[in-house]
Amino acid sequence: MSVLAKILKPYSEQKFLEYHWTSKAVFIPSEDEKKFADLFSWQKLTDLLNFHQFKYPELRLALDGKVLEEKENANLIKWCQSGATLIIDKVHKLVPEITNFTSEVRQDLGYSAQVNSYCSWPSQQGFSCHYDTHDVFILQIDGNKEWYVFTDTLKYPLTEQKSASETPPEGEPYLKCTLTPGDVLYIPRGHWHYAVALDQPSLHLTLGIHCQTGVDFLDWLVSELRQNEAWRKNLPLRFDAAPLDQSIDKLIENFKEYLTNSDIQERYNCYLDGLVKPLARYSLPTQAGFNIFPNGVETRFSNPKFKRLKILHLPNDNGYKIIVSGKEIALRGVTDSLVENLFTRETFTGSDVMTWLPDFDWEVDVAPLLTHLVTEGIIFVDSRV
Numbered sequence: 001m002s003v004l005a006k007i008l009k010p011y012s013e014q015k016f017l018e019y020h021w022t023s024k025a026v027f028i029p030s031e032d033e034k035k036f037a038d039l040f041s042w043q044k045l046t047d048l049l050n051f052h053q054f055k056y057p058e059l060r061l062a063l064d065g066k067v068l069e070e071k072e073n074a075n076l077i078k079w080c081q082s083g084a085t086l087i088i089d090k091v092h093k094l095v096p097e098i099t100n101f102t103s104e105v106r107q108d109l110g111y112s113a114q115v116n117s118y119c120s121w122p123s124q125q126g127f128s129c130h131y132d133t134h135d136v137f138i139l140q141i142d143g144n145k146e147w148y149v150f151t152d153t154l155k156y157p158l159t160e161q162k163s164a165s166e167t168p169p170e171g172e173p174y175l176k177c178t179l180t181p182g183d184v185l186y187i188p189r190g191h192w193h194y195a196v197a198l199d200q201p202s203l204h205l206t207l208g209i210h211c212q213t214g215v216d217f218l219d220w221l222v223s224e225l226r227q228n229e230a231w232r233k234n235l236p237l238r239f240d241a242a243p244l245d246q247s248i249d250k251l252i253e254n255f256k257e258y259l260t261n262s263d264i265q266e267r268y269n270c271y272l273d274g275l276v277k278p279l280a281r282y283s284l285p286t287q288a289g290f291n292i293f294p295n296g297v298e299t300r301f302s303n304p305k306f307k308r309l310k311i312l313h314l315p316n317d318n319g320y321k322i323i324v325s326g327k328e329i330a331l332r333g334v335t336d337s338l339v340e341n342l343f344t345r346e347t348f349t350g351s352d353v354m355t356w357l358p359d360f361d362w363e364v365d366v367a368p369l370l371t372h373l374v375t376e377g378i379i380f381v382d383s384r385v
Contacts, residue, residue: 002108003101003104003105003108003109004016004105004108004109007137007139007184007207008028008184009031009035010028010030010031011026011028011184016186020186020188021135021186021188022135022156022188022189023188024174024188025149025174025175025185025186025187025188025191025193026175026185026186027147027175027177027179027183027184027185028183028184028185028186029180029183030180030181030182030183030184031182032182033180033181033182034181034182035181035182036139036140036141036181036182036205037141037181038097039095039097039098039101039139039141039205040091040095040097040098040117040141040203040205041141041142041203042142042203044095045088045117045119045203048088048091048094048095049076052094054073054088056070056073057070057089058088058089058090059073059086059087059088059089060073060087061073061076061079061080061084061085061086061087062084062085062087062126062127063079063082063083063084063085063124063126064125065125065126065127065128066128068084080119080121083121083122083123083124084121084124084126085118085119085120085121085124085126085127086118086119086120087116087117087118087119087126088116088117089114089116090114090115090116091115091116091117091205092113092114092115098115098205100305101115102114102115102207103305103306104306105207105209106276106306107276107306107307107308109209110272110273110276110308111209111210111211111212111272111275111276112210112275112276113207113208113209113210114207114208114210115205115206115207115208116205116206116208117203117204117205117206118202118203118204118205118206119201119202119203120143120145120195120196120197120201120202120203121197121201121202122197122198122199122200122201123196123197123198123199124196124197125194125195125196126195127194127195128194129148129150129168129192129193129194130163130164130168130192130193130194131152131157131163131166131189131190131191131192131193132163132187132189132190132208133157133158133159133161133162133189133190134159134189134208134209134210134211135186135187135188135189135208135209135211136186136187136189136206136207136208136209137184137185137186137206137207137209138179138184138185138186138187138204138205138206139184139204139205139206139207140179140180140181140182140183140184140185140202140203140204141181141203141204141205142181142201142202142203143180143181143197143198143200143201143202143203144178144179144180144197144198144199144200144202145178145179145195145196145197145198145202145204146176146177146178146179146195146196146197146198147175147176147177147178147179147185147193147194147195148173148175148176148193148194148195149173149174149175149176149185149187149191149192149193150168150169150171150173150174150191150192150193151169151174151191151192152188152190152191152192153166153167153168153169153190153192154166154190155190156189156190156213157189157190158213158215163192168192169192173193178198179204212272217268220268220271221264224267225255225258228254228258230250230251230254231251231254235247235248269310270310270323270328273308273310273323273325274325274327276308276325281304281377282377283374283377283380283381283383286374286380286381287374287375287377287380288375289371289375291381292370292371292374292381293350293367293370294381296350297349297350297351297354297362298349298350298351299349299350299381299382300347300348300349300381300382301347301348301349301350301370301374301379301380301381301382302346302347302379302380302381302382303343303344303345303346303347303379303380304325304377304379304380307324307325308324308325309322309323309324309325309343309344310322310323310324311323311339311343314330314332318332319331319332319333319334320334320339322339322343322378324343324378327376327377327378329372329373329376329378334357335356335357335358337355337356337357338353338356338357341356342356342379343378343379347382350362350366350367350370353366353369353370354366
């Protein structure tokens with residue numbers, strides 16, 4: 001089951017993608033009030049506040065539609081007692097359970113994601129009516145909160161097209177709902193909304209999905225064209241229009257040829273994979289090149305969880321190109337068995353690799369290969385053994 005299906009359960013993932021994704025908010029009542037209890041809690045929030053030093057605006061307070069100034073963070077409890085909403089950004093970097101969850105979302109959906117936490121108090125509105133420039137899933141942890149969702153006034157706003165510069169829609173919300181523990185609310189980017197906690201404190205997580213757009217694709221194309229001499233060359237001086245027009249025509253033809261003859265889709269997909277980082281990226285001291293084989297050939301290795309993997313054949317059957325979360329390596333002269341197993345198994349030993357490479361020498365061939373993969377952060381030495 002995909003992580004999206006788990007979030008939406010009991011609602012149909014197919015129905016959600018067909019009728020709601022990017023187009024219409026949907027409230028999904030839960031069959032299990034503890035659906036998200038393993039991700040976050042009041043105790044975990046308390047631990048974050050007690051054992052982490054936050055900088056503004058990573059931690060901020062909001063009351064009556066306004067975000068309070070940085071100095072007010074020193075009076076956090078006072079403002080909470082007055083009803084201010086407490087926000088902590090990017091808790092996916094602070095809580096292991098949320099880190100794991102967010103990494104699974106990124107791997108499953110193929111785009112970056114982040115999770116913020118919101119603590120609200122009864123009958124108080126933290127934020128005024130606004131929209132987000134990314135799609136959000138509200139995951140209710142505890143308490144209850146009433147939400148009001150309105151239509152969009154600007155289709156698919158980009159990151160810089162904030163709601164503060166737009167006028168909210170008039171009229172009634174098209175969706176009004178009360179979230180209780182385990183419930184989910186999906187709000188597409190650009191759809192105006194606000195929320196009020198009801199008769200008890202509310203704690204929820206907001207999962208934000210940051211999809212790429214056509215404009216992002218064009219930005220990437222510009223970065224690619226910077227490597228092309230023709231696009232870095234000065235345009236003609238504008239004594240008259242003809243030379244400039246001719247240069248623009250040549251650039252347009254150059255661009256058409258570039259789009260037609262290059263492997264642009266594959267390279268853009270590789271670029272996107274590079275933006276989706278795996279759950280684990282570092283492992284010291286082995287990644288620095290030390291103590292890589294503590295048990296010799298019986299040393300156990302592991303693959304990072306939630307990685308995006310592509311295995312491509314090199315030209316002329318000269319081996320394989322492996323793309324793992326944006327990192328690229330070439331393997332030549334290896335067996336199909338190695339490629340089929342090395343990057344897909346959760347764990348394996350040096351002995352396993354020797355069975356996949358029966359005609360290779362441990363000291364000369366296999367140990368250097370594994371050392372290269374470890375120091376590049378593509379596989380890890382399994383420290384649990």
